[in-house]
Amino acid sequence: MRNDASTAAAVLALLLNCGCETMYGPTSPSEGWAVFESSRYTLHARPGSFCESQAAALTELLEDQYRHTVATLQIEMGGRISMFLYNSGAELQPSLPSARSGVAFPETNAAHAVCTAPFDNDLRALLTHEANHVIVQNGLGRAGTSFMNEGLASALVSERFGEIGPTILHRWVHNNPGRVMAVADLFDDEKWNSNSGDGYRSSASFLAFLLDRYGPARLKLVYHARSAQLPTRMYEAYGVPFHALEAEWRRALE
Numbered sequence: 001m002r003n004d005a006s007t008a009a010a011v012l013a014l015l016l017n018c019g020c021e022t023m024y025g026p027t028s029p030s031e032g033w034a035v036f037e038s039s040r041y042t043l044h045a046r047p048g049s050f051c052e053s054q055a056a057a058l059t060e061l062l063e064d065q066y067r068h069t070v071a072t073l074q075i076e077m078g079g080r081i082s083m084f085l086y087n088s089g090a091e092l093q094p095s096l097p098s099a100r101s102g103v104a105f106p107e108t109n110a111a112h113a114v115c116t117a118p119f120d121n122d123l124r125a126l127l128t129h130e131a132n133h134v135i136v137q138n139g140l141g142r143a144g145t146s147f148m149n150e151g152l153a154s155a156l157v158s159e160r161f162g163e164i165g166p167t168i169l170h171r172w173v174h175n176n177p178g179r180v181m182a183v184a185d186l187f188d189d190e191k192w193n194s195n196s197g198d199g200y201r202s203s204a205s206f207l208a209f210l211l212d213r214y215g216p217a218r219l220k221l222v223y224h225a226r227s228a229q230l231p232t233r234m235y236e237a238y239g240v241p242f243h244a245l246e247a248e249w250r251r252a253l254e
Contacts, residue, residue, distance in 0.1 A: 033084075040066045040077075044084045051085040051115040058085075058115075058127070061161055065128040066135060068158035073216045075139030081131060082108075085115035100126050104133035106142075125164040128157045144224045146192040151203030152223075155211060166208040173205045173253045180205075183246040187230045209249045214238065 033044040034052045038059045045052040062083065070077060089096030092112060096102065100122050102113030111130040115123065132153040136143075143149035157165030173180050181202040185191045193199055210219055221237040222230060234242040 038063055040080055042080055042082045044082065045115070046085070046087050049085070049087050049115070050117045050119075054119050057119065058083075061124055062127060062131055064160050065131050065158050068160070069132055069135045069156045070139065072156055072211060073136070073139060073220070075136075077135055077138045079109050079138065081134050082110040083127070083131070084110065084112045086112065087114070087116060089114045102126050102130040104130045106134045106137035109134055109138065121162045121164045124161055125154075125157060128164070129153050132156050140220065140223055142224075144226045145187060145230065146189050147186045147199075147203045147230075148207070148223055150200055151186075151207045154200065154204035155208035166205070166212070169201055169205040169208060170253050172201050173250075177250075177254075180250070183242055184231075187227050187242075189227045205253070206246070206249055209252065210238075210245065213248075213252075 032046065034047045034049075034055075036043040036045070036055045036059060041059060041062050043055055043059055043062075045055060051058060062081075066077075066081075069075075086092065086096075089098065089101055092103075096112070096114055099114050099116050102111060104111040111127075111134055113126055113130055115127070130153075133149075136152055136156070143152070154169065155166065159165045159167055176198075179198045181196075181198050183202075183206060186199060186203050186206070207219070218237040222233040225233040231242055234245065238245055
């Protein structure tokens with residue numbers, strides 16, 4: 001069995017393989033699905049696949065994530081989420097890059113992901129991250145920055161079934177202070193690199209800290225702000241410059 005450090009590294013690394021949020025989904029997903037209904041999800045798995053055999057556990061995971069996200073942000077979501085779980089990224093066009101990758105389509109309440117054994121924290125983190133893109137955008141609309149869009153999807157990951165959310169994000173910040181990106185750079189979409197693991201982790205940890213320390217109301221006030229607007233909006237919402245919030249975050253995780 002892998003140790004905690006290597007497990008955390010794997011969970012963090014898989015987020016780089018997420019196609020993450022795309023505006024529109026496919027018009028006609030391919031046929032050949034075993035379909036499972038739950039309160040908020042329609043789960044599509046390939047017949048005879050690993051994920052078909054794990055449908056009950058996957059549904060439990062995703063329903064928990066839905067409850068956690070709407071409760072944490074104090075939002076409501078209309079409609080159901082369709083999760084399409086593939087045996088290989090090659091089944092999609094364009095293809096997904098690895099066995100732990102996915103893409104969300106919030107405008108159509110859908111997410112697509114590769115779903116293969118084992119049912120580990122990597123798979124849990126992938127599916128909950130993609131589901132969060134759909135839940136958050138459905139409840140709040142489109143985020144103003146990549147910092148908010150990508151960071152919040154990971155910051156909100158429920159840890160009922162394992163340390164796959166804020167715990168490992170904050171641990172990474174604590175253990176890698178030299179790699180943590182400056183918040184000013186995270187705000188700037190022109191500097192945002194969707195392939196940067198450090199940017200994902202830094203953004204998610206900072207946003208998880210803000211949610212835990214100050215609650216969702218203030219965060220929702222800055223959610224739609226564009227890069228150039230964020231410093232002013234942060235000051236208006238939190239009453240201090242964002243540099244002060246950044247320093248508070250870093251001190252808390254030393």
